[in-house]
Amino acid sequence: xxxxxxxxxxxxxxxxxxxxxFKRALRWRAGCEATISTLxxxxxxxxxxxxxERGFQRYVGWSVITKNLFSIARWQERRKKxxx
Numbered sequence: 073x074x075x076x077x078x079x080x081x082x083x084x085x086x087x088x089x090x091x092x093x094f095k096r097a098l099r100w101r102a103g104c105e106a107t108i109s110t111l112x113x114x115x116x117x118x119x120x121x122x123x124x125e126r127g128f129q130r131y132v133g134w135s136v137i138t139k140n141l142f143s144i145a146r147w148q149e150r151r152k153k154x155x156x
Contacts (some may be wrong), residue, residue: 074098111135114142 074097077085088094123132 074101107139111139 074094076098077087081089122128
């Protein structure tokens, strides 16, 4: 897990945060945060209407599928415009 420490860092912690794996993990986490934001706003995933854990998993699953379908459609449109 890569969570950057704040404030004055010990030398060991500062060195660890400069390592390649740590920086890559931070970028990966930032990408996940962007995906979550995309799911929450354009796809109205602000509040789950299904009940309990299984219903919430279904809600998240359908939201992800919807986002992926939109991404595929956008990619196909860009490809079509590039061919013309």
